[in-house]
Amino acid sequence: MAEAKAYAAYNATDPLAPFNLDRREVGEHDVQIAIRYCGVCHSDLHQVRNEWGGTMYPLVPGHEIVGTVTKVGSKVTKFKEGDLAGVGCFVDSCRTCPSCQEGLEQYCEKGMVGTYNGTERDGTTKTYGGYSSQIVVDENYTLKVPENLDLSRVAPLLCAGITTYSPIMQWKIGQGHKVGIVGLGGLGHMAVKIAAAKGADVTVLSTSPDKEKDARDLGAHNFAVSKDKETVKSLYNTFDFIINTVSAPHDYNLFLSMLKRDGTMILLGAPPEPSPVAGFSLIGKRRRLAGSLIGGIAETQEMLDFCSEHNIMSDVEVINMDEINTAYDRMMRSDVKYRFVIDMETL
Numbered sequence: 001m002a003e004a005k006a007y008a009a010y011n012a013t014d015p016l017a018p019f020n021l022d023r024r025e026v027g028e029h030d031v032q033i034a035i036r037y038c039g040v041c042h043s044d045l046h047q048v049r050n051e052w053g054g055t056m057y058p059l060v061p062g063h064e065i066v067g068t069v070t071k072v073g074s075k076v077t078k079f080k081e082g083d084l085a086g087v088g089c090f091v092d093s094c095r096t097c098p099s100c101q102e103g104l105e106q107y108c109e110k111g112m113v114g115t116y117n118g119t120e121r122d123g124t125t126k127t128y129g130g131y132s133s134q135i136v137v138d139e140n141y142t143l144k145v146p147e148n149l150d151l152s153r154v155a156p157l158l159c160a161g162i163t164t165y166s167p168i169m170q171w172k173i174g175q176g177h178k179v180g181i182v183g184l185g186g187l188g189h190m191a192v193k194i195a196a197a198k199g200a201d202v203t204v205l206s207t208s209p210d211k212e213k214d215a216r217d218l219g220a221h222n223f224a225v226s227k228d229k230e231t232v233k234s235l236y237n238t239f240d241f242i243i244n245t246v247s248a249p250h251d252y253n254l255f256l257s258m259l260k261r262d263g264t265m266i267l268l269g270a271p272p273e274p275s276p277v278a279g280f281s282l283i284g285k286r287r288r289l290a291g292s293l294i295g296g297i298a299e300t301q302e303m304l305d306f307c308s309e310h311n312i313m314s315d316v317e318v319i320n321m322d323e324i325n326t327a328y329d330r331m332m333r334s335d336v337k338y339r340f341v342i343d344m345e346t347l
């Protein structure tokens, strides 16, 4: 066992505070990573506050992890000491079910092992995430991190990047498509960058009028304030796809009305409460409502390589570990430009 420093939530209401934990010994197939940066995802906040239920305290959040390999197991072939490495939202899965066999480990029929708030396959060992000094992960669930990108700006690709890349690939979104991105936060700003890089015509649909300039700088071609009734009306039947990244309950019907005939809205945001969908929002124009969960290991590697090639990185605000509680408050106010990333040296 090796002791690691960390920050944890001890319950749903108190601020996060220092915590010490033990990481396992490096096994044959494991890599030990000294964590250098960890992104702050809205899913961290949902789980810290137990908004989805089932949070196991103390909880060490963080699943946008990048760092340097400090030790490898005797059978490890993909990594050596000193390499850059990344870890995303899960650290294991059953490896035998059809989803795992297809490289869709995030949909593992036995349930993926979450990077935090989960249990290892032994059924008892709790997992702790990236708001910590080091982590030990099986090499098959560890990503190669490109050397040509700014490391602090790569961290958010491990969740926000892959979560938006995967549906863009699945629905083949690109040239000739009009795409609406709902919510310009961590996921939203990566969706803008990736969809634009794939050649789509991108419109940001935001509740924050002051984000227009940023949206255009990020690569959006158009910007609309979704709270404005006249603007919404002018966008009826406009989009082939809508990627919805909103973290709080809101009216899905409003955005469904902006889809063309046969258009699809893909839900990525995971608000704690359900929202009603009117049958007529879908029926009249044969529209579809879909969802998508992060991405598999192979696809995450493909995304990192794509970002390396196209020089795509997250726009980040690097914070110290003890600024995490303020960062959460700002995230609740949609005041994120466009991902907080913790510098682990400050732990």
Ligand code: NAP
Pocket (backbone or CB within 6 Å): 040, 041, 042, 043, 044, 046, 159, 160, 163, 182, 183, 184, 185, 186, 187, 188, 205, 206, 207, 208, 211, 245, 246, 247, 248, 249, 250, 267, 268, 269, 270, 271, 292, 293, 294, 331, 332, 334, 335, 336, 338
């Ligand atoms: P974030 O950085 O906080 O961004 C969310 C954005 O949604 C905000 O910046 C805001 O954008 C908009 N928004 C917030 N409250 C709103 C409201 N009441 N009505 C309308 N718009 C609102 O969050 P994130 O890290 O991108 O995560 C977004 C959601 O995706 C979370 O629910 C998270 O748990 C989920 N998620 C899902 C997956 C997956 O695999 N499907 C993976 C990661 C995260 P504007 O200011 O532009 O309106």
Ligand code: ZN
Pocket (backbone or CB within 6 Å): 041, 042, 043, 044, 063, 089, 159, 160
């Ligand atoms: Zn996430």
Ligand code: ZN
Pocket (backbone or CB within 6 Å): 093, 094, 095, 096, 097, 098, 099, 100, 101, 105, 107, 108, 109, 110, 111
């Ligand atoms: Zn499986």
